[in-house]
Structure formats: C-alpha cells, structure tokens
Amino acid sequence: MDLQLTGKVAVITGSGRGIGYASALALAREGARIVITDIDPDSVRQAVAGLKEAGFEAIGAVLDVCDDGQVRAMADEAARAYGGIDILVNNAGFTRDKYLLKMPEADWDAVVDTILKGAYHCTRAALPSMMERKWGRVINIASRAHWGNPGQTNYSAAKAGLIGFTRALALEQGKFNITANAIAPGLIETPLVRGLSTYDMLRANALARQPVQRLGAVEDIADAVAFLASERASFITGELLHVTGGRYAS
Numbered sequence: 001m002d003l004q005l006t007g008k009v010a011v012i013t014g015s016g017r018g019i020g021y022a023s024a025l026a027l028a029r030e031g032a033r034i035v036i037t038d039i040d041p042d043s044v045r046q047a048v049a050g051l052k053e054a055g056f057e058a059i060g061a062v063l064d065v066c067d068d069g070q071v072r073a074m075a076d077e078a079a080r081a082y083g084g085i086d087i088l089v090n091n092a093g094f095t096r097d098k099y100l101l102k103m104p105e106a107d108w109d110a111v112v113d114t115i116l117k118g119a120y121h122c123t124r125a126a127l128p129s130m131m132e133r134k135w136g137r138v139i140n141i142a143s144r145a146h147w148g149n150p151g152q153t154n155y156s157a158a159k160a161g162l163i164g165f166t167r168a169l170a171l172e173q174g175k176f177n178i179t180a181n182a183i184a185p186g187l188i189e190t191p192l193v194r195g196l197s198t199y200d201m202l203r204a205n206a207l208a209r210q211p212v213q214r215l216g217a218v219e220d221i222a223d224a225v226a227f228l229a230s231e232r233a234s235f236i237t238g239e240l241l242h243v244t245g246g247r248y249a250s
C-alpha cells in the first residue's frame with residue numbers, strides 16, 4: 001500500500017528514542033522529511049545521525065514542549081529547511097507515579113504540562129502551515145491509561161485530556177482537510193518502561209490481561225502512526241485507536 005507520504009514534513013516530539021524515534025523512522029521510510037525534537041540533546045544528535053545514515057532527510061531541534069518559545073523556533077526552522085509542517089506527532093510524555101495523596105504538585109504539573117500543554121503549544125505552532133496547504137495530520141500518542149490506572153491520576157488525567165483535545169481539534173480543523181487522531185498504546189517495550197522499578201510486575205500484568213501474548217514493540221505504534229498520517233486515512237478523524245494486543249480497561 002502506497003501511503004503517499006513522499007516529501008511530507010513530519011515533526012515528532014520526544015523522538016530522540018522510543019516510540020517517537022520508531023515513528024520518525026516509519027514516516028521516513030514512507031518518504032517523509034523528518035524533524036526530530038526532544039528535550040535531550042544527545043538523543044536528538046543520535047536520532048538525526050541514525051536517520052541520515054539510513055539515507056533519509058532529517059533535521060533536529062532540542063526543545064522542551066512546555067516552552068512555547070522553543071516550540072515556535074522549531075516551527076520556524078522547519079519552515080526555513082522544508083517549507084512548513086504537514087504532520088505533527090505529539091508523543092513527548094512520561095509517568096511520575098504515586099497515589100494521589102502522596103503526589104507532590106510538581107509531579108502533577110510535570111506530567112500534565114508535558115502531555116497536555118506540550119500538545120497545545122506544538123499543535124498551535126504547526127497548524128498555520130497545515131491550514132495554508134489545506135492538508136495536515138495531527139496524531140496524539142495517548143495511552144490505555146486514559147481509562148484510569150491506580151497511581152497514575154496525573155498521567156491518566158493528562159492522557160484522557162489529550163483524547164478530548166484530539167476530538168475537539170478534529171471538529172475544528174476538518175474543513176481544512178486536517179485530521180486529528182489519537183493512539184492508545186498498551187505496554188510497549190521502550191527505555192521508559194524498561195527503566196521502571198515495577199517493570200516485571202507490569203509485564204506479568206499485561207500478559208495476563210492481553211489476548212495477544214507478547215508485549216508491544218515500538219514498531220506496532222509506529223506503523224499505526226504512519227497509517228494515520230497517510231493519505232489512506234484521510235476520512236478518519238477524531239478517532240482513538242487502541243494498539244494494546246486486545247487489552248482494554250482492566
């Protein structure tokens with residue numbers, strides 16, 4: 001299936017590693033030009049080098065999605081280098097788990113701001129060039145946790161909020177031929193997940209509840225991103241796609 005992404009410009013947040021990098025690679029393989037963005041400078045350098053070595057077009061920007069000035073500077077750089085932005089993947093995010101009564105305000109703010117305000121900043125920076133071209137894709141990486149996970153009131157609230165953001169954006173932007181969709185990954189083996197002290201418990205829990213008896217790989221999410229970014233998905237908007245091996249609310 002030709003996804004018709006040749007020459008499109010894709011910005012992926014938090015794409016120095018993990019699901020973000022895999023999504024950048026999948027979009028590059030379909031012919032997109034890539035803007036790697038991440039808060040971690042080393043990972044930006046490595047990701048851009050990796051894509052270039054594989055023969056793809058890529059530039060990088062070190063930024064914190066919570067910083068509107070840095071996000072706007074990246075959008076300006078994408079316009080200078082590639083003429084604008086066609087595809088935005090709001091992927092930057094992380095967990096800071098604690099039961100609510102033990103959760104410091106800083107952990108609430110860090111998670112909610114990165115996931116929600118980050119999507120607000122990045123989408124506002126990318127939309128004008130999509131509206132001008134009358135073509136655009138916004139793909140938000142949510143989580144199965146939008147249903148609510150104990151110890152994750154901050155993360156669950158932010159991911160549920162991101163889904164509401166996606167639906168509202170789809171209604172606002174459809175007339176410009178811009179679609180907005182969200183993906184809810186299940187447990188995916190990434191540096192974030194492998195680094196958690198609860199990794200063994202999470203893994204056993206996921207396998208006990210999933211009909212498909214393996215953990216997710218970053219490519220499982222990246223393939224869904226590439227499809228939703230493509231011309232083939234032009235009539236799909238405001239949707240939430242679960243990529244969980246069949247695991248839902250429990």
Ligand SMILES: NC(=O)c1ccc[n+]([C@@H]2O[C@H](COP(=O)([O-])OP(=O)(O)OC[C@H]3O[C@@H](n4cnc5c(N)ncnc54)[C@H](O)[C@@H]3O)[C@@H](O)[C@H]2O)c1
Nearest residue numbers: 014018019038039064065091092093143185187188190192
């Ligand atoms: N791995 C999973 O099982 C899983 C499941 C559901 C949802 N998700 C979501 O997928 C996304 C990617 O997760 P991952 O597992 O690949 O994580 P990861 O930690 O491997 O990658 C996340 C990247 O985001 C970057 N980042 C963090 N804060 C940032 C900020 N403020 N500005 C810019 N970049 C920032 C990090 O430096 C890192 O490179 C996250 O939104 C996460 O919530 C992951």
